[in-house]
């Protein structure tokens with residue numbers, strides 16, 4: 343089966359990482375993830391990231407570098423992570439879709455939230471990459 347990419351955004355502001363608590367589907371609700379979503383046919387991962395952050399959080403963001411690696415989700419999906427930042431003048435993120443709570447986590451707070459199991463290695467690698 344062809345692999346399909348889910349992009350996760352490591353949205354960082356003032357040295358803090360944005361984490362989002364999923365409100366659906368039931369088996370994922372209550373667990374925390376990097377905001378993002380599925381890359382659609384004909385779309386680049388970076389374009390998908392910008393689109394998903396606009397739809398889910400109501401923000402204007404720009405992608406940065408990819409965090410090396412990819413992490414398996416439910417087949418055929420794999421998680422890839424890009425750093426991202428809010429553009430000047432962007433609205434503050436709000437949980438408009440798929441999430442019910444957002445938190446900007448300082449490095450010391452990152453492991454206070456129950457991340458989705460499959461996100462733990464991705465978040466760890468992201469923090470190393472960001473030097474947080």
Ligand SMILES: Nc1nc2c([nH]c(=O)n2[C@H]2C[C@H](O)[C@@H](COP(=O)(O)OP(=O)(O)OP(=O)(O)O)O2)c(=O)[nH]1
Pocket residue numbers: 348349350370375376377378379380381415416419421440458460461
């Ligand atoms: N966005 C995101 N999804 C993740 C992460 N970890 C993880 O297992 N997933 C799973 C949850 C979903 O099953 C899938 C992403 O789907 P989604 O529901 O967020 O994406 P989407 O908005 O494009 O979905 P759809 O409603 O169009 O199907 O990947 C993560 O860190 N970020």
